[in-house]
Amino acid sequence: MSSNEQDVFMEKLSNITNEALKYSTEAAEFVNKNVDQISEHIKEALAKAEWLPEWIPEQFRPQPPPPPPVLTVPLSALERVQSWISRHKILTGMLIVATGTVAYRTYRASESLRKTRRAKRARTGGRVEVVIIAGSPALPITRSLALDLERKGFIVFIVCNNHDDEDFVKGLARPDIRPFGIDITDPTNAGNSIEHFARYLQTPHASIPNGKKHHVQLKSVILIPSLNYHTSPIATIPPSSFADIFNTHLLHPILTIQAFLPLLTTRLATGGPTDLIKLKDSERKESSPKVLVFTPSIISSINPPFHAPEATVCSALTAFTEVLAGELNPLQIPVTHIQLGTFDFTGFTPASQQNHPRAGGPHGLLPAPGASETLSWPDAAKHTYGRNYVAQSSSAVSAGRIRGMRGSSLKELHNVVFDVLDGSITSSTVRVGLGANVYGFVGRFVPRTIVSFMMGIRKVDELAVWQSSSAHGSPRSAAESSAAGSDEDMMTASMMTTASDSFVSVQPDVADANVWKEG
Structure with missing residues (x-):
């Protein structure tokens, strides 16, 4: 084999080696990636599946994968205000109405x-x-x-x-x-x-x-x-x-x-005659x-x-x-x-x-x-x-x-x-x-x-017992009864005679009377 043929053979052999290395690397990456995904799916399925402790102890249950980390981006003041308003819509509406009312009344008062x-x-x-x-x-x-x-x-x-x-x-x-x-x-x-x-x-x-x-x-x-x-x-x-x-x-x-x-x-x-006047x-x-x-x-x-x-x-x-x-x-x-x-x-x-x-x-x-x-x-x-x-x-x-x-x-x-x-x-x-x-x-x-x-009004549980006025004194005599009857007649006659007047007449002798019975 001549030297030229050896050079060509070695070149082809090196190309085959590089291609084999490339394909083997890609295959390994593909397998690793899919195996990891498959394992994650299997763990998640086992974590969510109904577990039977009598068959497999609970400590062997795989833990679910941790949630992905949440990126916290600092909010601006305007965004924080918007977020608070969206969470408290009713309170925000009440504040807007109250502020508007106060502002309107203040404006009217100043005017x-x-x-x-x-x-x-x-x-x-x-x-x-x-x-x-x-x-x-x-x-x-x-x-x-x-x-x-x-x-x-x-x-x-x-x-x-x-x-x-x-x-x-x-x-x-x-x-x-x-x-x-x-x-x-x-x-x-x-x-x-x-x-x-x-x-x-x-x-x-x-x-x-x-x-x-x-x-x-x-x-x-x-x-x-x-x-x-x-x-x-x-x-x-x-x-x-x-x-x-x-x-x-x-x-x-x-x-x-x-x-x-x-x-x-x-x-x-x-000025002039007092006739009817039609006004606009x-x-x-x-x-x-x-x-x-x-x-x-x-x-x-x-x-x-x-x-x-x-x-x-x-x-x-x-x-x-x-x-x-x-x-x-x-x-x-x-x-x-x-x-x-x-x-x-x-x-x-x-x-x-x-x-x-x-x-x-x-x-x-x-x-x-x-x-x-x-x-x-x-x-x-x-x-x-x-x-x-x-x-x-x-x-x-x-x-x-x-x-x-x-x-x-x-x-x-x-x-x-x-x-x-x-x-x-x-x-x-x-x-x-x-x-x-x-x-x-x-x-x-x-x-x-x-x-x-x-205002402090409360129920009254105990009431006074009704006592007739004759229970604590002698009954009125016939003269007193007739006098009382004459007073009532005078009061009735006075109210009838003043019915056409502007005021209601009340006799002085009954001016301090009320519904309570004195003992």
Whole structure:
């Protein structure tokens, strides 16, 4: 074999060796890879298969393969926020609603504070808008509202039922806060007073002596009933007290509005014949006065025990206001019911006026009832109602105030009243003051049993035994019986003779009577 042939043979032999090494390496890799996968599948199948310990011990069960490692990538702040929102969707929605509400109310409050509130003036600079406040001048809310409206450019008349009220108004020493004397209980006198006031509106006035005259316009009638109510169980309230409360707190406001209705619904002629005048809607809205009715809303919203007078009167006034609105709205005379919460009168009422018999204390309300008021009750009433009355009196709501809180600023009430007068607020019902909205919500949606429980009302397991009055004393004589019968006849005759009058008559000798039987 020549050298060339040997070289060719060696070259082919080396190529065969390289190819064999290559194929053997690939075969080994393929086998190793598939064997590993097959073994993993077998281990996983054995780990998941039902194991029979009686055949093969449990310790020989192969362990499942560990999970693959998870790569943790740090999240950005935005991604963490998005992840939290996706996990707490309901809470996020509540936060968005609450934040939006607070932002909206804050914006409205800031806009309200920046608003300029001034009454319209004549071209000569004189006052042209007249407001009548039908409320006791001794109430702090009446005086504060009158002073604020006068400061904003209104001519304010305060309804006075006697000379003391007129002196009280004159004592304010404001030329544009004037008394409006009217006797609501005398229809003839009330008609004459309204007629005199109508002539005042029809007569031109000058802001300065010998100046150019202009007519004034009735802007609103504001009704402020008394805000003072006594608390007591229904069974311990004498009939005369109910009659007085209904006469002064309910009947008197109704008669006041009734007396002013002809003035509200009639177009006052300022010149020429007094024929019927057809007005456009815009002109009627501009010239029509507004009626505002104030009522306390905390007690009447939840109607708690031992507040029957206030709950009854306020509910009746609310119904009366709704009926009045239904009658005056077709005439385009707006009627607004302003439901009052708690206000702070401390800085408004001077110390010399806090003891005024009709002022009702520094906050314009009667003091909160206490345990001492139960001392005058009969023993049976004390046993039946005493514990719950004292517990309710010491609760967060007592005598129409929220214990421990000073109340809203009077400026909030003043702004709301002006916004109603100028048409910025057109709602038929407006709640203003601390607690007005909260207790309105509680009264509509919270069960009464829960409200009573939170106010300390508990079950009374033991009741007093009924004892007839004849068991502890001699029966009445025939003369006493006939006298009692004559008294009853006199009371019945008196009530029949006064049926046509405005007030219910209660005889003095039965004024302090109630349903409890004294032993």
